Amino acid sequence: MKLESPFVGRPPRDQRVTRQQAAYVVPINLSYTLLLPRRRFGRFISFFFPPSGFLAQTPARTQIFRSCGWICGVFDLMAMAGSGVFSELLEGEVFKYYFDGEWRKSSSGKSVAIINPTTRKPHYKVQACTQEEVNKVMETSKVAQKSWAKTPLWKRAELLHRAAGLLKEHKSPIAECLVKEIAKPAKDAVTEVVRSGDLVSYCAEEGVRILGEGKFLVSDSFPGNERNKLCLASKVPLGVVLAIPPFNYPVNLAVSKIAPALIAGNSVVLKPPTQGAVAALHMVHCFHLAGFPKGLISCVTGKGSEIGDFLTMHPGVNCISFTGGDTGIAISKKAGMVPLQMELGGKDACIILEDADIDLAAANVVKGGFSYSILFVIHSGQRCTAVKVVLVMESVADALVEKVNAKVAKMTVGPPEENCDITPVVTESSANFIEGLVMDAKQKGAKFCQEYRREGNLIWPLLVDHVRPDMRLAWEEPFGPVLPVIRITSVEEGIHHCNASNFGLQGCIFTRDINKAMMISDAMETGTVQINSAPARGPDHFPFQGLRDSGIGSQGITNSISMMTKVKSTVINLPTPSYTMG
Numbered sequence: 164m165k166l167e168s169p170f171v172g173r174p175p176r177d178q179r180v181t182r183q184q185a186a187y188v189v190p191i192n193l194s195y196t197l198l199l200p201r202r203r204f205g206r207f208i209s210f211f212f213p214p215s216g217f218l219a220q221t222p223a224r225t226q227i228f229r230s231c232g233w234i235c236g237v238f239d240l241m242a243m244a245g246s247g248v249f250s251e252l253l254e255g256e257v258f259k260y261y262f263d264g265e266w267r268k269s270s271s272g273k274s275v276a277i278i279n280p281t282t283r284k285p286h287y288k289v290q291a292c293t294q295e296e297v298n299k300v301m302e303t304s305k306v307a308q309k310s311w312a313k314t315p316l317w318k319r320a321e322l323l324h325r326a327a328g329l330l331k332e333h334k335s336p337i338a339e340c341l342v343k344e345i346a347k348p349a350k351d352a353v354t355e356v357v358r359s360g361d362l363v364s365y366c367a368e369e370g371v372r373i374l375g376e377g378k379f380l381v382s383d384s385f386p387g388n389e390r391n392k393l394c395l396a397s398k399v400p401l402g403v404v405l406a407i408p409p410f411n412y413p414v415n416l417a418v419s420k421i422a423p424a425l426i427a428g429n430s431v432v433l434k435p436p437t438q439g440a441v442a443a444l445h446m447v448h449c450f451h452l453a454g455f456p457k458g459l460i461s462c463v464t465g466k467g468s469e470i471g472d473f474l475t476m477h478p479g480v481n482c483i484s485f486t487g488g489d490t491g492i493a494i495s496k497k498a499g500m501v502p503l504q505m506e507l508g509g510k511d512a513c514i515i516l517e518d519a520d521i522d523l524a525a526a527n528v529v530k531g532g533f534s535y536s537i538l539f540v541i542h543s544g545q546r547c548t549a550v551k552v553v554l555v556m557e558s559v560a561d562a563l564v565e566k567v568n569a570k571v572a573k574m575t576v577g578p579p580e581e582n583c584d585i586t587p588v589v590t591e592s593s594a595n596f597i598e599g600l601v602m603d604a605k606q607k608g609a610k611f612c613q614e615y616r617r618e619g620n621l622i623w624p625l626l627v628d629h630v631r632p633d634m635r636l637a638w639e640e641p642f643g644p645v646l647p648v649i650r651i652t653s654v655e656e657g658i659h660h661c662n663a664s665n666f667g668l669q670g671c672i673f674t675r676d677i678n679k680a681m682m683i684s685d686a687m688e689t690g691t692v693q694i695n696s697a698p699a700r701g702p703d704h705f706p707f708q709g710l711r712d713s714g715i716g717s718q719g720i721t722n723s724i725s726m727m728t729k730v731k732s733t734v735i736n737l738p739t740p741s742y743t744m745g
Contacts, residue, residue: 248452249336249445257288258440260464261447262296263303264457269296275437275466280346280587280620281578287344287441289464294473300432300461301479304403307458308430312400314456316371319426323367326453330360330418333449337414340442345410346543346579346587346620359418359446362703366720369704370426373724374398389740398728400428401502402481405474409486410589411545413439414446419703420484420504421450421460423723429482433462434474436487438589440464472497482727486547495715504716504726506709508640509547509668511698512661514683515555515563516654519673523695525566528553531671531697532646533574533585533624543585543622544644547713548669548698551640552630553648554657560650564628568612571624587620588643594620597643601625604636604647638664654683662688667710669698690714 251266252258257274259266269290279286311319330337338352347355382392406420413435424431435443447462463470467490475483475494484504485491491507513531515524531550533543555563577583588594594617601615609627616623622644630637630647637647637660651657661670671693672680684692690708693699700707708717716726 258444260290260292261462262300279343280589283619289440292463292465297470301477303458304430304432311459312428320367320371322453322455323363326450327360327363329449329452337442337445342579344439345589348579348582350582355415359415363418363422366422369720370724390742391737391740393735395733396730399731403479404429404431404482405480406431406433407485410436410438413443416486417443424727427724427727430459506714509713510551510640510664510666511669513550513553513671514657516674517556517558518675521562524673527697528567529570533644545642548700550697554651554660557650557652574624576623585624585644591620597641600636600641604634607634658686665712668713671698
């Protein structure tokens, strides 16, 4: 059987609109800056101009529209974000950036609006930092790192434990930001913050263990040498680590970079995504409250088009840890000799064989295909490790599709405040991108298992059956609640489709035959293969890496600490060979 390449008709990379580009092309309407009294006028307005659409009949209407007056969500930040212990982050309606142990306003006098995915209106504002300010941040960070490198390991760990505790203590206001900025369901938002605290604590302990062990080598272990050279090898920090997390986990994937860097003796400059920046700023404030030295941690906000390249190409950067999309490929081409840790996109395939437990497979297809949370709490498929394509044997395809459809029918759809399974995707441009993939599949003959429904940024979950390799949905990453099913006639065909992708992040296999599962795993060209479970990142100390366009280097707490250090050797040369007890 001759297999058709899944890249038939695929345009060159530089002509494609990627899901990450789509996510960040956001039309910004700044007309909301008109100041309004928050609650009284909001109730008045919402009474005469009730909201329409999926939010109109939901209890979340009270939270979203009455408290904000539906005209501008920005006033909701007074209720949670930027209040109490976080009050110094906010001046007026703009959140400050963090530099040299202080919260500051940018000299640019400009700000960047953050759009609430649910209301599709501006909700927060952050500073638009300048290149000159980035230069100052880098200079200060370099100086702070030199001092921090001399700080004892136990002291570094102590401060990290303190930050972890503060993250958990202030989980509610940070989670509130995640709900408003990226439409993460409330319970999942809290889970992300708590998990982040656990990650920081584990990293503190693991760092002490790893970095507390040196290496001692003697010369006579290599042929032809006497024991006249003694080598002490130790891990030392790289310097300044530039951390760039994605919008879907702006807290968890930020601390997964920050904590390893700090325990290893580095300083950190954080550039958060625009969507998710306020949650990241609140997270940074927990590190500030923990008592880390001035200048050691910085957080600069602003448009990627103005400071993005300037940051990644800055000569003061000694390491870049990036999670995102195709932007990472562009960064890698410009980084030169700077060490890179990159987790990019994925087209994670789920191969289901005839002997699979179909109930188990169907449950994991739904959790893996439509989930947001790392722990499989369902929400809109906005994960790099989500199931992106189901490759199921023809003989069991009908049974699988029937069971998946039954589970999809029970999913709840609506606003994140109500903890719905499916909530709005991050931007209108992301929704447009997903819709383009769906319509392409429909025009080419794919079968929709549910009616395609969209309202604003909200897309109802959709299983698309009988997808063929010539459809964009077969090989592009939708990053939303749309899941293609490709029916295969052999294991070899499934492996071929998996390996023909330019991605290689994760994959999964469902079968009762462990020998067959191991053989398929060996053949799949991905960083991780899950057997009888959907793709997932974690637990956080597990290695996590992608092949090809899915990334460079390996993550996970242990690997990240090692990656953010370099080996330094000190060799003692003895005048005469010395043998122990000789």
